[in-house]
Amino acid sequence: MNVGPVRTLAVWCADWPAVATGRPPQVPVAVVRANRVRAVSPAARAEGVQVGQRRREAQSRCPLLEIHEFDEQRDARAFETVLAALEDVAPRLEVTAPGRCAVPTRGPSRYHGGDRALAGLVLGRVRAALGAPAGTDRVEGGGSLADLRCRVGVAVADGPRAAALLAHDARDRVGPVVVPPGLTAVALAPLPVGRLVQVGPVRPGTGRGEDLPDVLGRLGLRTLGHLAALEPADVLARFGAEGLDVHRLASGREDRPPRVTDPPADLTVELGLDPPADRVDRAAFAAKALADEFHDRLASRGLACTRVLVVAETEVGDRIERLWRHEGGLSAAAVAQRMRWQLEGWLGSGRATARCRGGVCRLELVPDEVVGDTGRQLGFWGGSSEAGERAVRALARVQTLAGADAVRVPEWRGGRAPAERYRLVPLDSVDLAGRAEPGPEPWPGALPVPSPALVWPAPRPAGLLDEAGRQVVVGGRGLASAPPARCSLDGAAWVEVRSWAGPWCTDERWWDPLGHRRRARLQLVLADGTAHLLTLESGRWWWEAAYD
Amino acid sequence: MLRRLVDSVRPVTAAHERTLPVLAALEPLLPAGGLVRGSSVRVADGPGAMSLALALLAGPTRAGSWAACVGLPALGWAAAAEAGVALERVAAVEPGAGSWSAVTAALLDAFDVVLCGPACRPTATDLRRLSARARERGSVLVGVDAGRRGAGGRGDGTAGWPADVRLGTDAAVWHGVGSGHGHLRRRRLTVVATGRGHLARPRRVALWLPDAEGRPGPAADHRIDHEVDHGRHPVDGVGVASVVRLPTRTSG
CATH class of the missing domain: 3.30.70.270 (Reverse transcriptase/Diguanylate cyclase domain)
Incomplete structure (x- = not known):
């Protein structure tokens, strides 16, 4: 060694x-997650859009910004x-x-x-x-x-x-x-300590050592050179293992003391597929079971895998392999996710062209670098309780019965309309341990609490008439033309309106000819005691949600 | 002495293990003060059925149980979060028409609460099998009859469910909205629980569902005919203090 x-x-x-x-580089693009910008294209950066901004702030800097999830x-x-x-x-x-x-x-x-x-x-x-x-x-x-x-x-x-x-x-x-x-x-040496969040165990989101660069900066240690000049023993005494790790990195030494042994061979897991899987979802499902077994074997020895080799063999004898590294140790879900990405790249999914001939007939996971599990391992759904693991296993079974996209989990996105606040995302595309939490940002113009308990997946047509039998409209000053008197929901019979509130007008993305939406919302209580949310857009009323 | 103490303590712990906790406002409705594991509950079509189902989910998910929602494409997740449901322990499944029963059976194996919407149209055989599965696994099967118009559901929805507890809603009145001012603030309704055994005599409980914060809460019994709305207009921030005259209620 x-x-x-x-x-x-x-x-x-x-x-x-x-x-x-x-998208081409001339187009301003921002990728957002949970209402925060995660990445921007050069054109967007030139307009002043920056990572970490709120979606709305980014849009105000660059009106033509394309937003991608x-x-x-x-x-x-x-x-x-x-x-x-x-x-x-x-x-x-x-x-x-x-x-x-x-x-x-x-x-x-x-x-x-x-x-x-x-x-x-x-x-x-x-x-x-x-x-x-x-x-x-x-x-x-x-x-x-x-x-x-x-x-x-x-x-x-x-x-x-x-x-x-x-x-x-x-x-x-x-x-x-x-x-x-x-x-x-x-x-x-000349690099600022803030860069440390980009690599290594000081990773945003894991919650460990996240504030370390900030603390170092406030102590006057602004560059990695300042940090490296300190005595390792002092750093260890003040900042613990995380600090020592960063000190090692800054002084150009190995991430961790070199290993003396290779991982035991019996940690390798493999799975034969018969008949060979030629579709990504089938192979990915098998990969998920394999990842779980792999993780269990590691866990029984108190180990975490920081580098894993994923091997796939096809029925015509092609063998493709790839190494994945993760400083914090790979959870079972993370391994399964990486196997899925990789299989998608190889088997071809959607526009990507297939890189291997024939179906996958064998999958193998080889731990390439293991460390003692120091408790950095993230659990399923924020805590590795037994019930959580059972739930994840049951969902995997349901995916075989109903298709991978039939199983979804709610994730917070933020927005004004009731349907925008939470979005359902496929189970496979979300890291259950790192789901977005509702942020503290206000949404001016959002509908007041309580929210409707039934939100139709697609708005349904509605009709709203005043006393004289004319359609109620909302004028440019945001006022209703006349008090609504009768309402028809989704082609049903006309019902008398008992009381109403609104309109709440929103004028979203007025600068964007394609994304511009001007809407007015009304809350109605009908004679039968039910309450509903109606939306006026382009002169037509829609039944958006019911306060059931 | 000690034996007596043991005897008096034992049933309490057993009942605690056999029930899932619910919100305090709902406790008087349910015979054991919670959702009994292995039982089935049906929330009948009526005003506030979906809100009531979400309120039932709030207690167990907060206490660490997992819940699945099957065939409820119109569920309002924002309302669920406001009602107190821990969304990080909830999954939504939209099975195809044929796989509904198998999917629910698989979910009952691992989830403490499985909520089935009106899009699920079970046969009598399916229902017997699912109830048996829930009893065996100690999970709670909840059938909800809300949003049938939205789900495009035909037939009688979950009407034929052989439920241990049936929850119906009655006398729902929205407060806080006038003619052109205010906004929907809270709704008072009466929930009626019927069923076998302890519930042979129906229980009626008045609830705010939701209350002004979006959560379910117990409603005091006195009549509220007028409510002063000091709310600010939510869009332009202009304070509007007005007396909202609500329609007089017809039934208590």
Whole structure:
């Protein structure tokens, strides 16, 4: 075993979720999750849209902004084209997340003639895969790099996380960054400590060490060089294991003390598929069961897997494999999700073309790097209670009976209309441990509490007349033309209106000719005592929801 | 002495294990003060049926139970969250017409509460099998007859369900809305529970469903004929203080 840090090449595609939407770079695109911007395209950034903004704030900066929902599956599928281009450059390519991958350079560098040659080759391949013109070599003054669909950074350094940090920093450069062995600490020194949230265990959302960079900054340790200059013992005493880990990274040493043994062979799980699976959902379902078994075996030994090799064999003898890394340890759901992304890339789903012939006849999961489970493992649905695991298993069974998309879970999105506040998302596309929570933001113009208990999936036609038998309309000043007197819901008989409130007018996205919606809502209580929500749009009344 | 103490304590713990907790407002309705595991409940069509079903879900999901909603495409999730349902422990399933029964059976294995909407049209055999499954697994099967017009449901929905507890709603009155002012604030209704055994004599409970915060709450018994609405107009923020004259109720 080697004892020093592993020399690693890291690739970082900036704002990958925005790139994965497939829109040209001239179009301002923002990818949002739970009402917060997660990634933006270069055109949107030029308009002042930034990661972390609220959707509304982003739209006010850039009225023509295209909003896409965050979809990790789409990101992973799109990243498969990049990985395919790198596969024959270097073996043991490992994917950290969609948009980021790494490869140990020892063998490939020798083959291709040094780290610099390898890094140049990788950068060229990635840019070609992303549709850059050949021979791109200028960047200054809005040159040809500005036309790229994606800014790509490539760096070679000691240790995968140091390389990832430098690759992130190199995404606006023309060429790759290659740090000579032993000088990684010097290269990392000028980087601000805030960058640490991008890599390593200090990850947003896991809740551990998230505030560490902030604390360091307030103590006056603004760069990684400041941090590396401290004594390791002092850092450990003040910040604990998380702090020591970050200190190691900043001083250019291995992520963790080198392993002395390989993972035991009996942790490997495999599954034969007979008949071979030629559809993604069948293979993905088998993968889910396999991931559960894999996770159970690890858990029984008190281990967590930080790097897993996923192998698939097809009936004609093709064998494809991919390494996935996750610093926090991969939960069973995360492994299953990664297997699904990968199978989608290989078997072809939707527009993607199939990369392997025949169906998948064997799946295998090999733990490549295991660590003691320090309790970082995230449980199902926010807590690994027995009932939760039973529920997830039952849902997996239901997916075989009713189809994968029949099972959905509610996720908070935010909005004004009752149907917009929560959205149902397919079970497979959501990480149950990390679901969006309702934010504190106010929604001006939102309907007041209580919300209607029945919201029709599609609004149903309605009619609303005043005393004289004319249709009630809402004028430009937001007032009803006359008090509504009779109402007909979905073609039913006319019923007298007993009392009413409103109208609440919303004028959403008035700057956007396609997304512009002008609506007025009324609450009605009918003579039979039932209450309903009616919407006026383009001169027609719709029955949107019932206060059942 | 000790034996007597043990005897007096035992049934209480057993009942606690055999029931799922519900919101305090609903406790007087149910014979054991909660949803008895293995039983079935039917919420009959009427004003507030969906709100009542969501209120039933709130207690168990908050206490850590998992709930599944089958065939309820029109469920208002925002209302569910306001009613106190822990949405992180809820899944929604929309099975095809043929697979409804098998899906519900699979869900009863693991979920403590399974809510079935009017889109599910079971046969008598299905129902017997599902009730038996619920009894065996200790889960609660809830049939809801709400939103039938929305779900395009025909036939008699869940009317034929052999439920241990039937919940009906009556005398629903919305408060807070006038003619052109105010907004829907809360609704007072009476829930009637009927069934076998303890429920041979129907229980009636007056509830705010929902109350001004969107949650179910107990309603005091005195009549409320007028309510002053100090609410602000929710869109333009102009304060409107007006007396909302509500229609006089016909029945208590």
